[in-house]
Amino acid sequence: MRKVVAMTGDQAAAEAMRQIEPDVVAAYPITPQTEIVMGFAQFVADGRVQTEMIPVESEHSAMSACVGAAASGARTMTATSANGLALMWEIVYIAASTRLPIVMPVVNRALSGPINIHCDHSDTMGARDSGWLQIYCENNQEVYENVIMAIRIAEHKDIRLPVMVCQDGFITSHAVEGIKLYDDKQVKEFIGAYQLEHSLLDIDKPVTYGPLDLQDFYFEHKRQQAEAIKNSLKAIPEIFAEFKKYFGSAYDFIDTYKLDDAELAIVALSSTAGTTKVVIDELRAQGKNVGLLRPRFFRPFPKEKIVRALSGLKAVAILDRSEAFSGQGGALFAEIRSALLDEPKRPLTVNYIYGLGGRDIDLQQIKSVYADLEKIVKAKKVKDLINYLGVR
Amino acid sequence: MQELVEVRWHGRGGQGAKTAAQFLAEAALDAGKFIQAFPEYGPERAGAPIRTYTRISEKPINLHCGVVNPGYVVVIDPTLLSPAIVEGLSDQGILVVNTNEPIEAVRKKTNFQKGKVGVVDATQISLDTLGRPMPNMPMLGALLKVVPLVKLEDLYKNIKAKFLKKIGEEKTNANIAGIKKAYEQVRVG
Structure with a gap:
């Protein structure tokens, strides 16, 4: 019961x-x-x-x-x-x-x-x-x-x-x-x-x-x-x-939301993924093919699942809620980008550092990321690899 | 009810804004709705202005960001009234205030001219029923009169479940009496 x-x-x-x-x-x-x-x-x-x-x-x-x-x-x-x-x-x-x-x-x-x-x-x-x-x-x-x-x-x-x-x-x-x-x-x-x-x-x-x-x-x-x-x-x-x-609850290393037929996707951990789902519903109603990948596990790093889920997409934004000071993006970005490197059908990838110190990540910020992804697909290249979302 | 209802509570630390937001959510949960209740944490000290939030929905709530455009704003402490208090509240929204002043005075202090305003002297009600100024519970009653987000019975049931063991029957009943009184006395214009 x-x-x-x-x-x-x-x-x-x-x-x-x-x-x-x-x-x-x-x-x-x-x-x-x-x-x-x-x-x-x-x-x-x-x-x-x-x-x-x-x-x-x-x-x-x-x-x-x-x-x-x-x-x-x-x-x-x-x-x-x-x-x-x-x-x-x-x-x-x-x-x-x-x-x-x-x-x-x-x-x-x-x-x-x-x-x-x-x-x-x-x-x-x-x-x-x-x-x-x-x-x-x-x-x-x-x-x-x-x-x-x-x-x-x-x-x-x-x-x-x-x-x-x-x-x-x-x-x-x-x-x-x-x-x-x-x-x-x-x-x-x-x-x-x-x-x-x-x-x-x-x-x-x-x-x-x-x-x-x-x-x-x-x-x-x-x-x-x-x-x-x-x-x-x-x-x-x-x-x-x-x-x-x-x-009765089904679990996997990753959770996806409307990703199967998506062209653009966000990758995010934890609660931000929930807010992203709400944005996806809104953008889907406007006919946009957007989706989400949420790694539930970062260790073990579910490489195969992540690569399979993102392969064939046009562009993917990976959101990191921590700064790694590497100049190469956050930890999630660095590992996923690296995992995709050998994939022939790899999407364009871009990194966003967000929400540091509890800065709220709202629907507008997430919408702006999908809008950026559309621009990236149009331009066929990523202009700024590392971006800071919601910082003044 | 709309698919997603968002309520923003304004109070001062120690006035029970967190409890009010949570009790509303829990009563809605008992009625089979999906809920969230959360405070906005700043420095924690008695008397400091705080905001808390309630989300109630017919569907699971995936949102995990702050509430930007609440449908309802409830002000537990009248000294917090200013135009900033209705930030994000549209003309279709409703403002419910604990005050002994008339509706017009609230409109003047907040510049909230078009939307509905509810007023009730919740501090006096809590003094009469509980013997001390705890306006949070009466404000729940006032809000539920303005908009029936949950049934009063569901709220009472939840309060009894939470309070009986903690504060005893007499004080629990006094809290419920305060809710009832505010429900009856709130004026809306």
Whole structure:
């Protein structure tokens, strides 16, 4: 049975965590993630979960505690935003390279400075090379479902990697939407029991975690990590299929909207994709062949799916909510453009940096991007590769 | 009802503009509609002007940008009245204000000449019913009289579900009485 309730994106993440009932949660509150930790701490205080909650003194300690807990075999979660993620940076890499299936909702917020508490993707885009998987959510329903699914993804025997479940700070984290909740029992059944194969605390079969790994083996371990990320592209669809069987919602690495017969498309992550869908409906009513591609996963990077979806289009605008200072556009642009390079029917591509520090991205801005794409097709070339949308 | 209704709430930090926006949305959700409710976060401090928003739709809401052209503007604090308060509100839109002044005075302060204006002394109503100045709940009643976005019963049901455990039966009923009173007393011109 399902019920529809009003919840913010943060509450949706906390509710998913309640249903998952991890063995250990070590977390430190930071805006705009605060309501996740607050909500979950309340569940612990009310005795609604048996989780060992560790209220640590910093995010560095939060991730350190998570690494210890996960290495012992505990199902482990935390949550953070922006500077919190930055402070745990050192241990974020260690969690991934130690292959610990920690699941971490990240409420995307601009990384200081200047100091700002609002949404952009500079925090998680900075962590894109850390070896974590990254899921980006369009709305509160996806936050809820992706947090649940992330447990299975992280713990899958062919993956064994930590997962960030990202949502847009304030835009979804603090906006109330109606979401369908699933039964506790059903969620528990879906995620199943967790048994780590090599527990740090198993004294009968002693293992070593985190030893010095120099020229002799470091490289091989990194190579294995790359293989695990590659494997995840094969393993995750099994989890999508099972999620659909249990709960009815269909998931894929990418989400598309009216893209099949489109000539022009926007690529965007998270909540901006929703607003883009509204613009598409309006432009379609005027007879324009426009569409959307939204990567749900940035790690693993679903190259094949993205290339197939964009191949044959005339022009594509890729929107980045973070600046990479490379002069070559944002991270999403750089990777998608690179992925398209060998594609004979590749579209013209152009990059827009937008929405930094929570600058609102409205219908007009998105319309202007489609208008630019029309001009690009007419001119058969891209005049300005990197553009800034909505900046003064 | 139109396909998508957007309401902008103006209040000061601590006056419950966030709660009002959310209660309206939740009552609509209970009635089977699709909803969003969200505040515009600036510096959080009591007394600072804040805006909150409610979206109600017959269809799923994909929009995740700010509300630019609200159909309805509700002003919880009368000291916020100025022409800026009706920004983006068209002549077909409706302005609902907590004030003890007449409609003409509101038009003068806001330059909102053509559209409908509703006025109600929600602060006095909350003093009478609740014993303290919390005009947000009465303003919900005033708005629903001007435009029946949700049924009063749905709103009451939601308020009871949220408030009973938190503030007890007496205060919950006082809040509902305030909504009822404002619903009856709002004048529209």
